[in-house]
Amino acid sequence: MTIYKTLRNFAEKYERVLLPGTLILGLIVDVFTFRSISIKSAFILLALHAISVGFMIAFINIFDLKPRENRKGILRYLRIAGPFLIQFDFGALLSATLIFYWFSGSIAVSWPFIIIVAVLMASNDVLRHHFTKPAVQLSVYFFVLFSLFSITLPFIFNSISVWLFILSSVLSSLFIAIYAQVLAKYVPEVKSRLPVITSVIMTIILVLNTFYFLNFIPPVPLSLREVGVYHNVERTGGDYKVLTEKESFINKILPGRVILIMPGERVYFYTSIFAPADLNTEITHNWQFYNTETKKWEDRNQLSFTVTGGRQEGYRGFSYKTNTEAGAWRVSVETKRGQVLGQINFKIGYVNDLPELITEFK
Numbered sequence: 001m002t003i004y005k006t007l008r009n010f011a012e013k014y015e016r017v018l019l020p021g022t023l024i025l026g027l028i029v030d031v032f033t034f035r036s037i038s039i040k041s042a043f044i045l046l047a048l049h050a051i052s053v054g055f056m057i058a059f060i061n062i063f064d065l066k067p068r069e070n071r072k073g074i075l076r077y078l079r080i081a082g083p084f085l086i087q088f089d090f091g092a093l094l095s096a097t098l099i100f101y102w103f104s105g106s107i108a109v110s111w112p113f114i115i116i117v118a119v120l121m122a123s124n125d126v127l128r129h130h131f132t133k134p135a136v137q138l139s140v141y142f143f144v145l146f147s148l149f150s151i152t153l154p155f156i157f158n159s160i161s162v163w164l165f166i167l168s169s170v171l172s173s174l175f176i177a178i179y180a181q182v183l184a185k186y187v188p189e190v191k192s193r194l195p196v197i198t199s200v201i202m203t204i205i206l207v208l209n210t211f212y213f214l215n216f217i218p219p220v221p222l223s224l225r226e227v228g229v230y231h232n233v234e235r236t237g238g239d240y241k242v243l244t245e246k247e248s249f250i251n252k253i254l255p256g257r258v259i260l261i262m263p264g265e266r267v268y269f270y271t272s273i274f275a276p277a278d279l280n281t282e283i284t285h286n287w288q289f290y291n292t293e294t295k296k297w298e299d300r301n302q303l304s305f306t307v308t309g310g311r312q313e314g315y316r317g318f319s320y321k322t323n324t325e326a327g328a329w330r331v332s333v334e335t336k337r338g339q340v341l342g343q344i345n346f347k348i349g350y351v352n353d354l355p356e357l358i359t360e361f362k
Contacts, residue, residue, distance in 0.1 A: 049089040061187045097147040135193045139200045146172040154221045158278040215339045224342035226272040233268040233318040240362040258347045269331045270318045282336045285319040290328035
């Protein structure tokens with residue numbers, strides 16, 4: 001009893017430090033996972049996190065139904081560690097979702113979904129006492145399952161089809177429905193809260209599908225590795241040679257660059273897009289000009305080409321525009337459905353003499 005009470009008192013005393021600590025640890029594990037091992041191994045680890053969460057939610061709620069005098073043996077130690085394990089697993093799963101969606105789309109477009117994930121991660125600590133309630137646990141569990149399916153299915157089927165996102169909805173809903181029904185047989189609180197849990201899950205499904213069809217959710221597993229506007233782009237062997245203006249480090253990192261050209265000169269847009277092996281999809285460069293009279297962005301040119309997956313450095317391609325007007329421009333990198341991977345804003349100015357240009361290789 002001495003060891004058990006010591007551990008229990010320690011966990012209760014330092015809960016405010018240990019819970020966010022396990023969340024941060026889950027994030028660190030994800031960063032290591034996605035940079036150090038293969039994507040298949042990473043998905044296996046994420047699946048183990050999801051299984052662990054399901055087991056610990058069920059274990060804690062069933063264990064707590066026992067009379068205090070019957071809570072003996074090694075399982076009582078697991079009960080002490082349970083909330084921290086759930087926190088660790090939720091942290092890992094939510095941060096994995098954030099990592100994938102952060103790098104797979106334009107923040108300017110997909111920020112609502114990214115904010116939801118970030119808020120869930122933050123509230124997982126701030127509202128930690130609410131996370132002990134089965135209804136909240138199951139709702140968050142459903143969200144991470146939905147996210148996990150929406151990430152893994154495109155890799156499995158090498159496609160970003162809309163039907164895979166719908167399938168993610170179906171599979172995660174089916175899983176959580178079976179899980180909740182089984183858990184309700186043993187936990188009266190879950191049984192009494194099933195209508196509330198169902199309503200929350202249906203709301204999550206509605207919100208996520210609305211975000212998806214409004215293109216707020218990025219097209220995982222595609223991700224934009226590099227983008228840039230240049231005076232010239234040409235392929236030389238296995239590399240791309242670009243001609244760009246010489247800039248200071250500060251000018252390179254500041255948004256809204258200005259490219260100075262002579263009348264009649266072309267402007268080139270270069271992209272490098274990562275796609276998993278065997279994935280083939282269509283990508284569009286959508287050139288838009290800002291009309292100062294109408295105060296609107298106008299489509300000026302769209303070039304579509306096929307992306308073939310398998311290159312760790314990304315599939316590289318470019319488009320160019322002739323007879324460009326001076327003023328504000330932007331080019332969006334989009335999927336066939338209009339999901340935005342990335343976007344660059346720039347201004348074009350006309351000069352009689354070009355600034356100093358340098359050659360770089362991509």
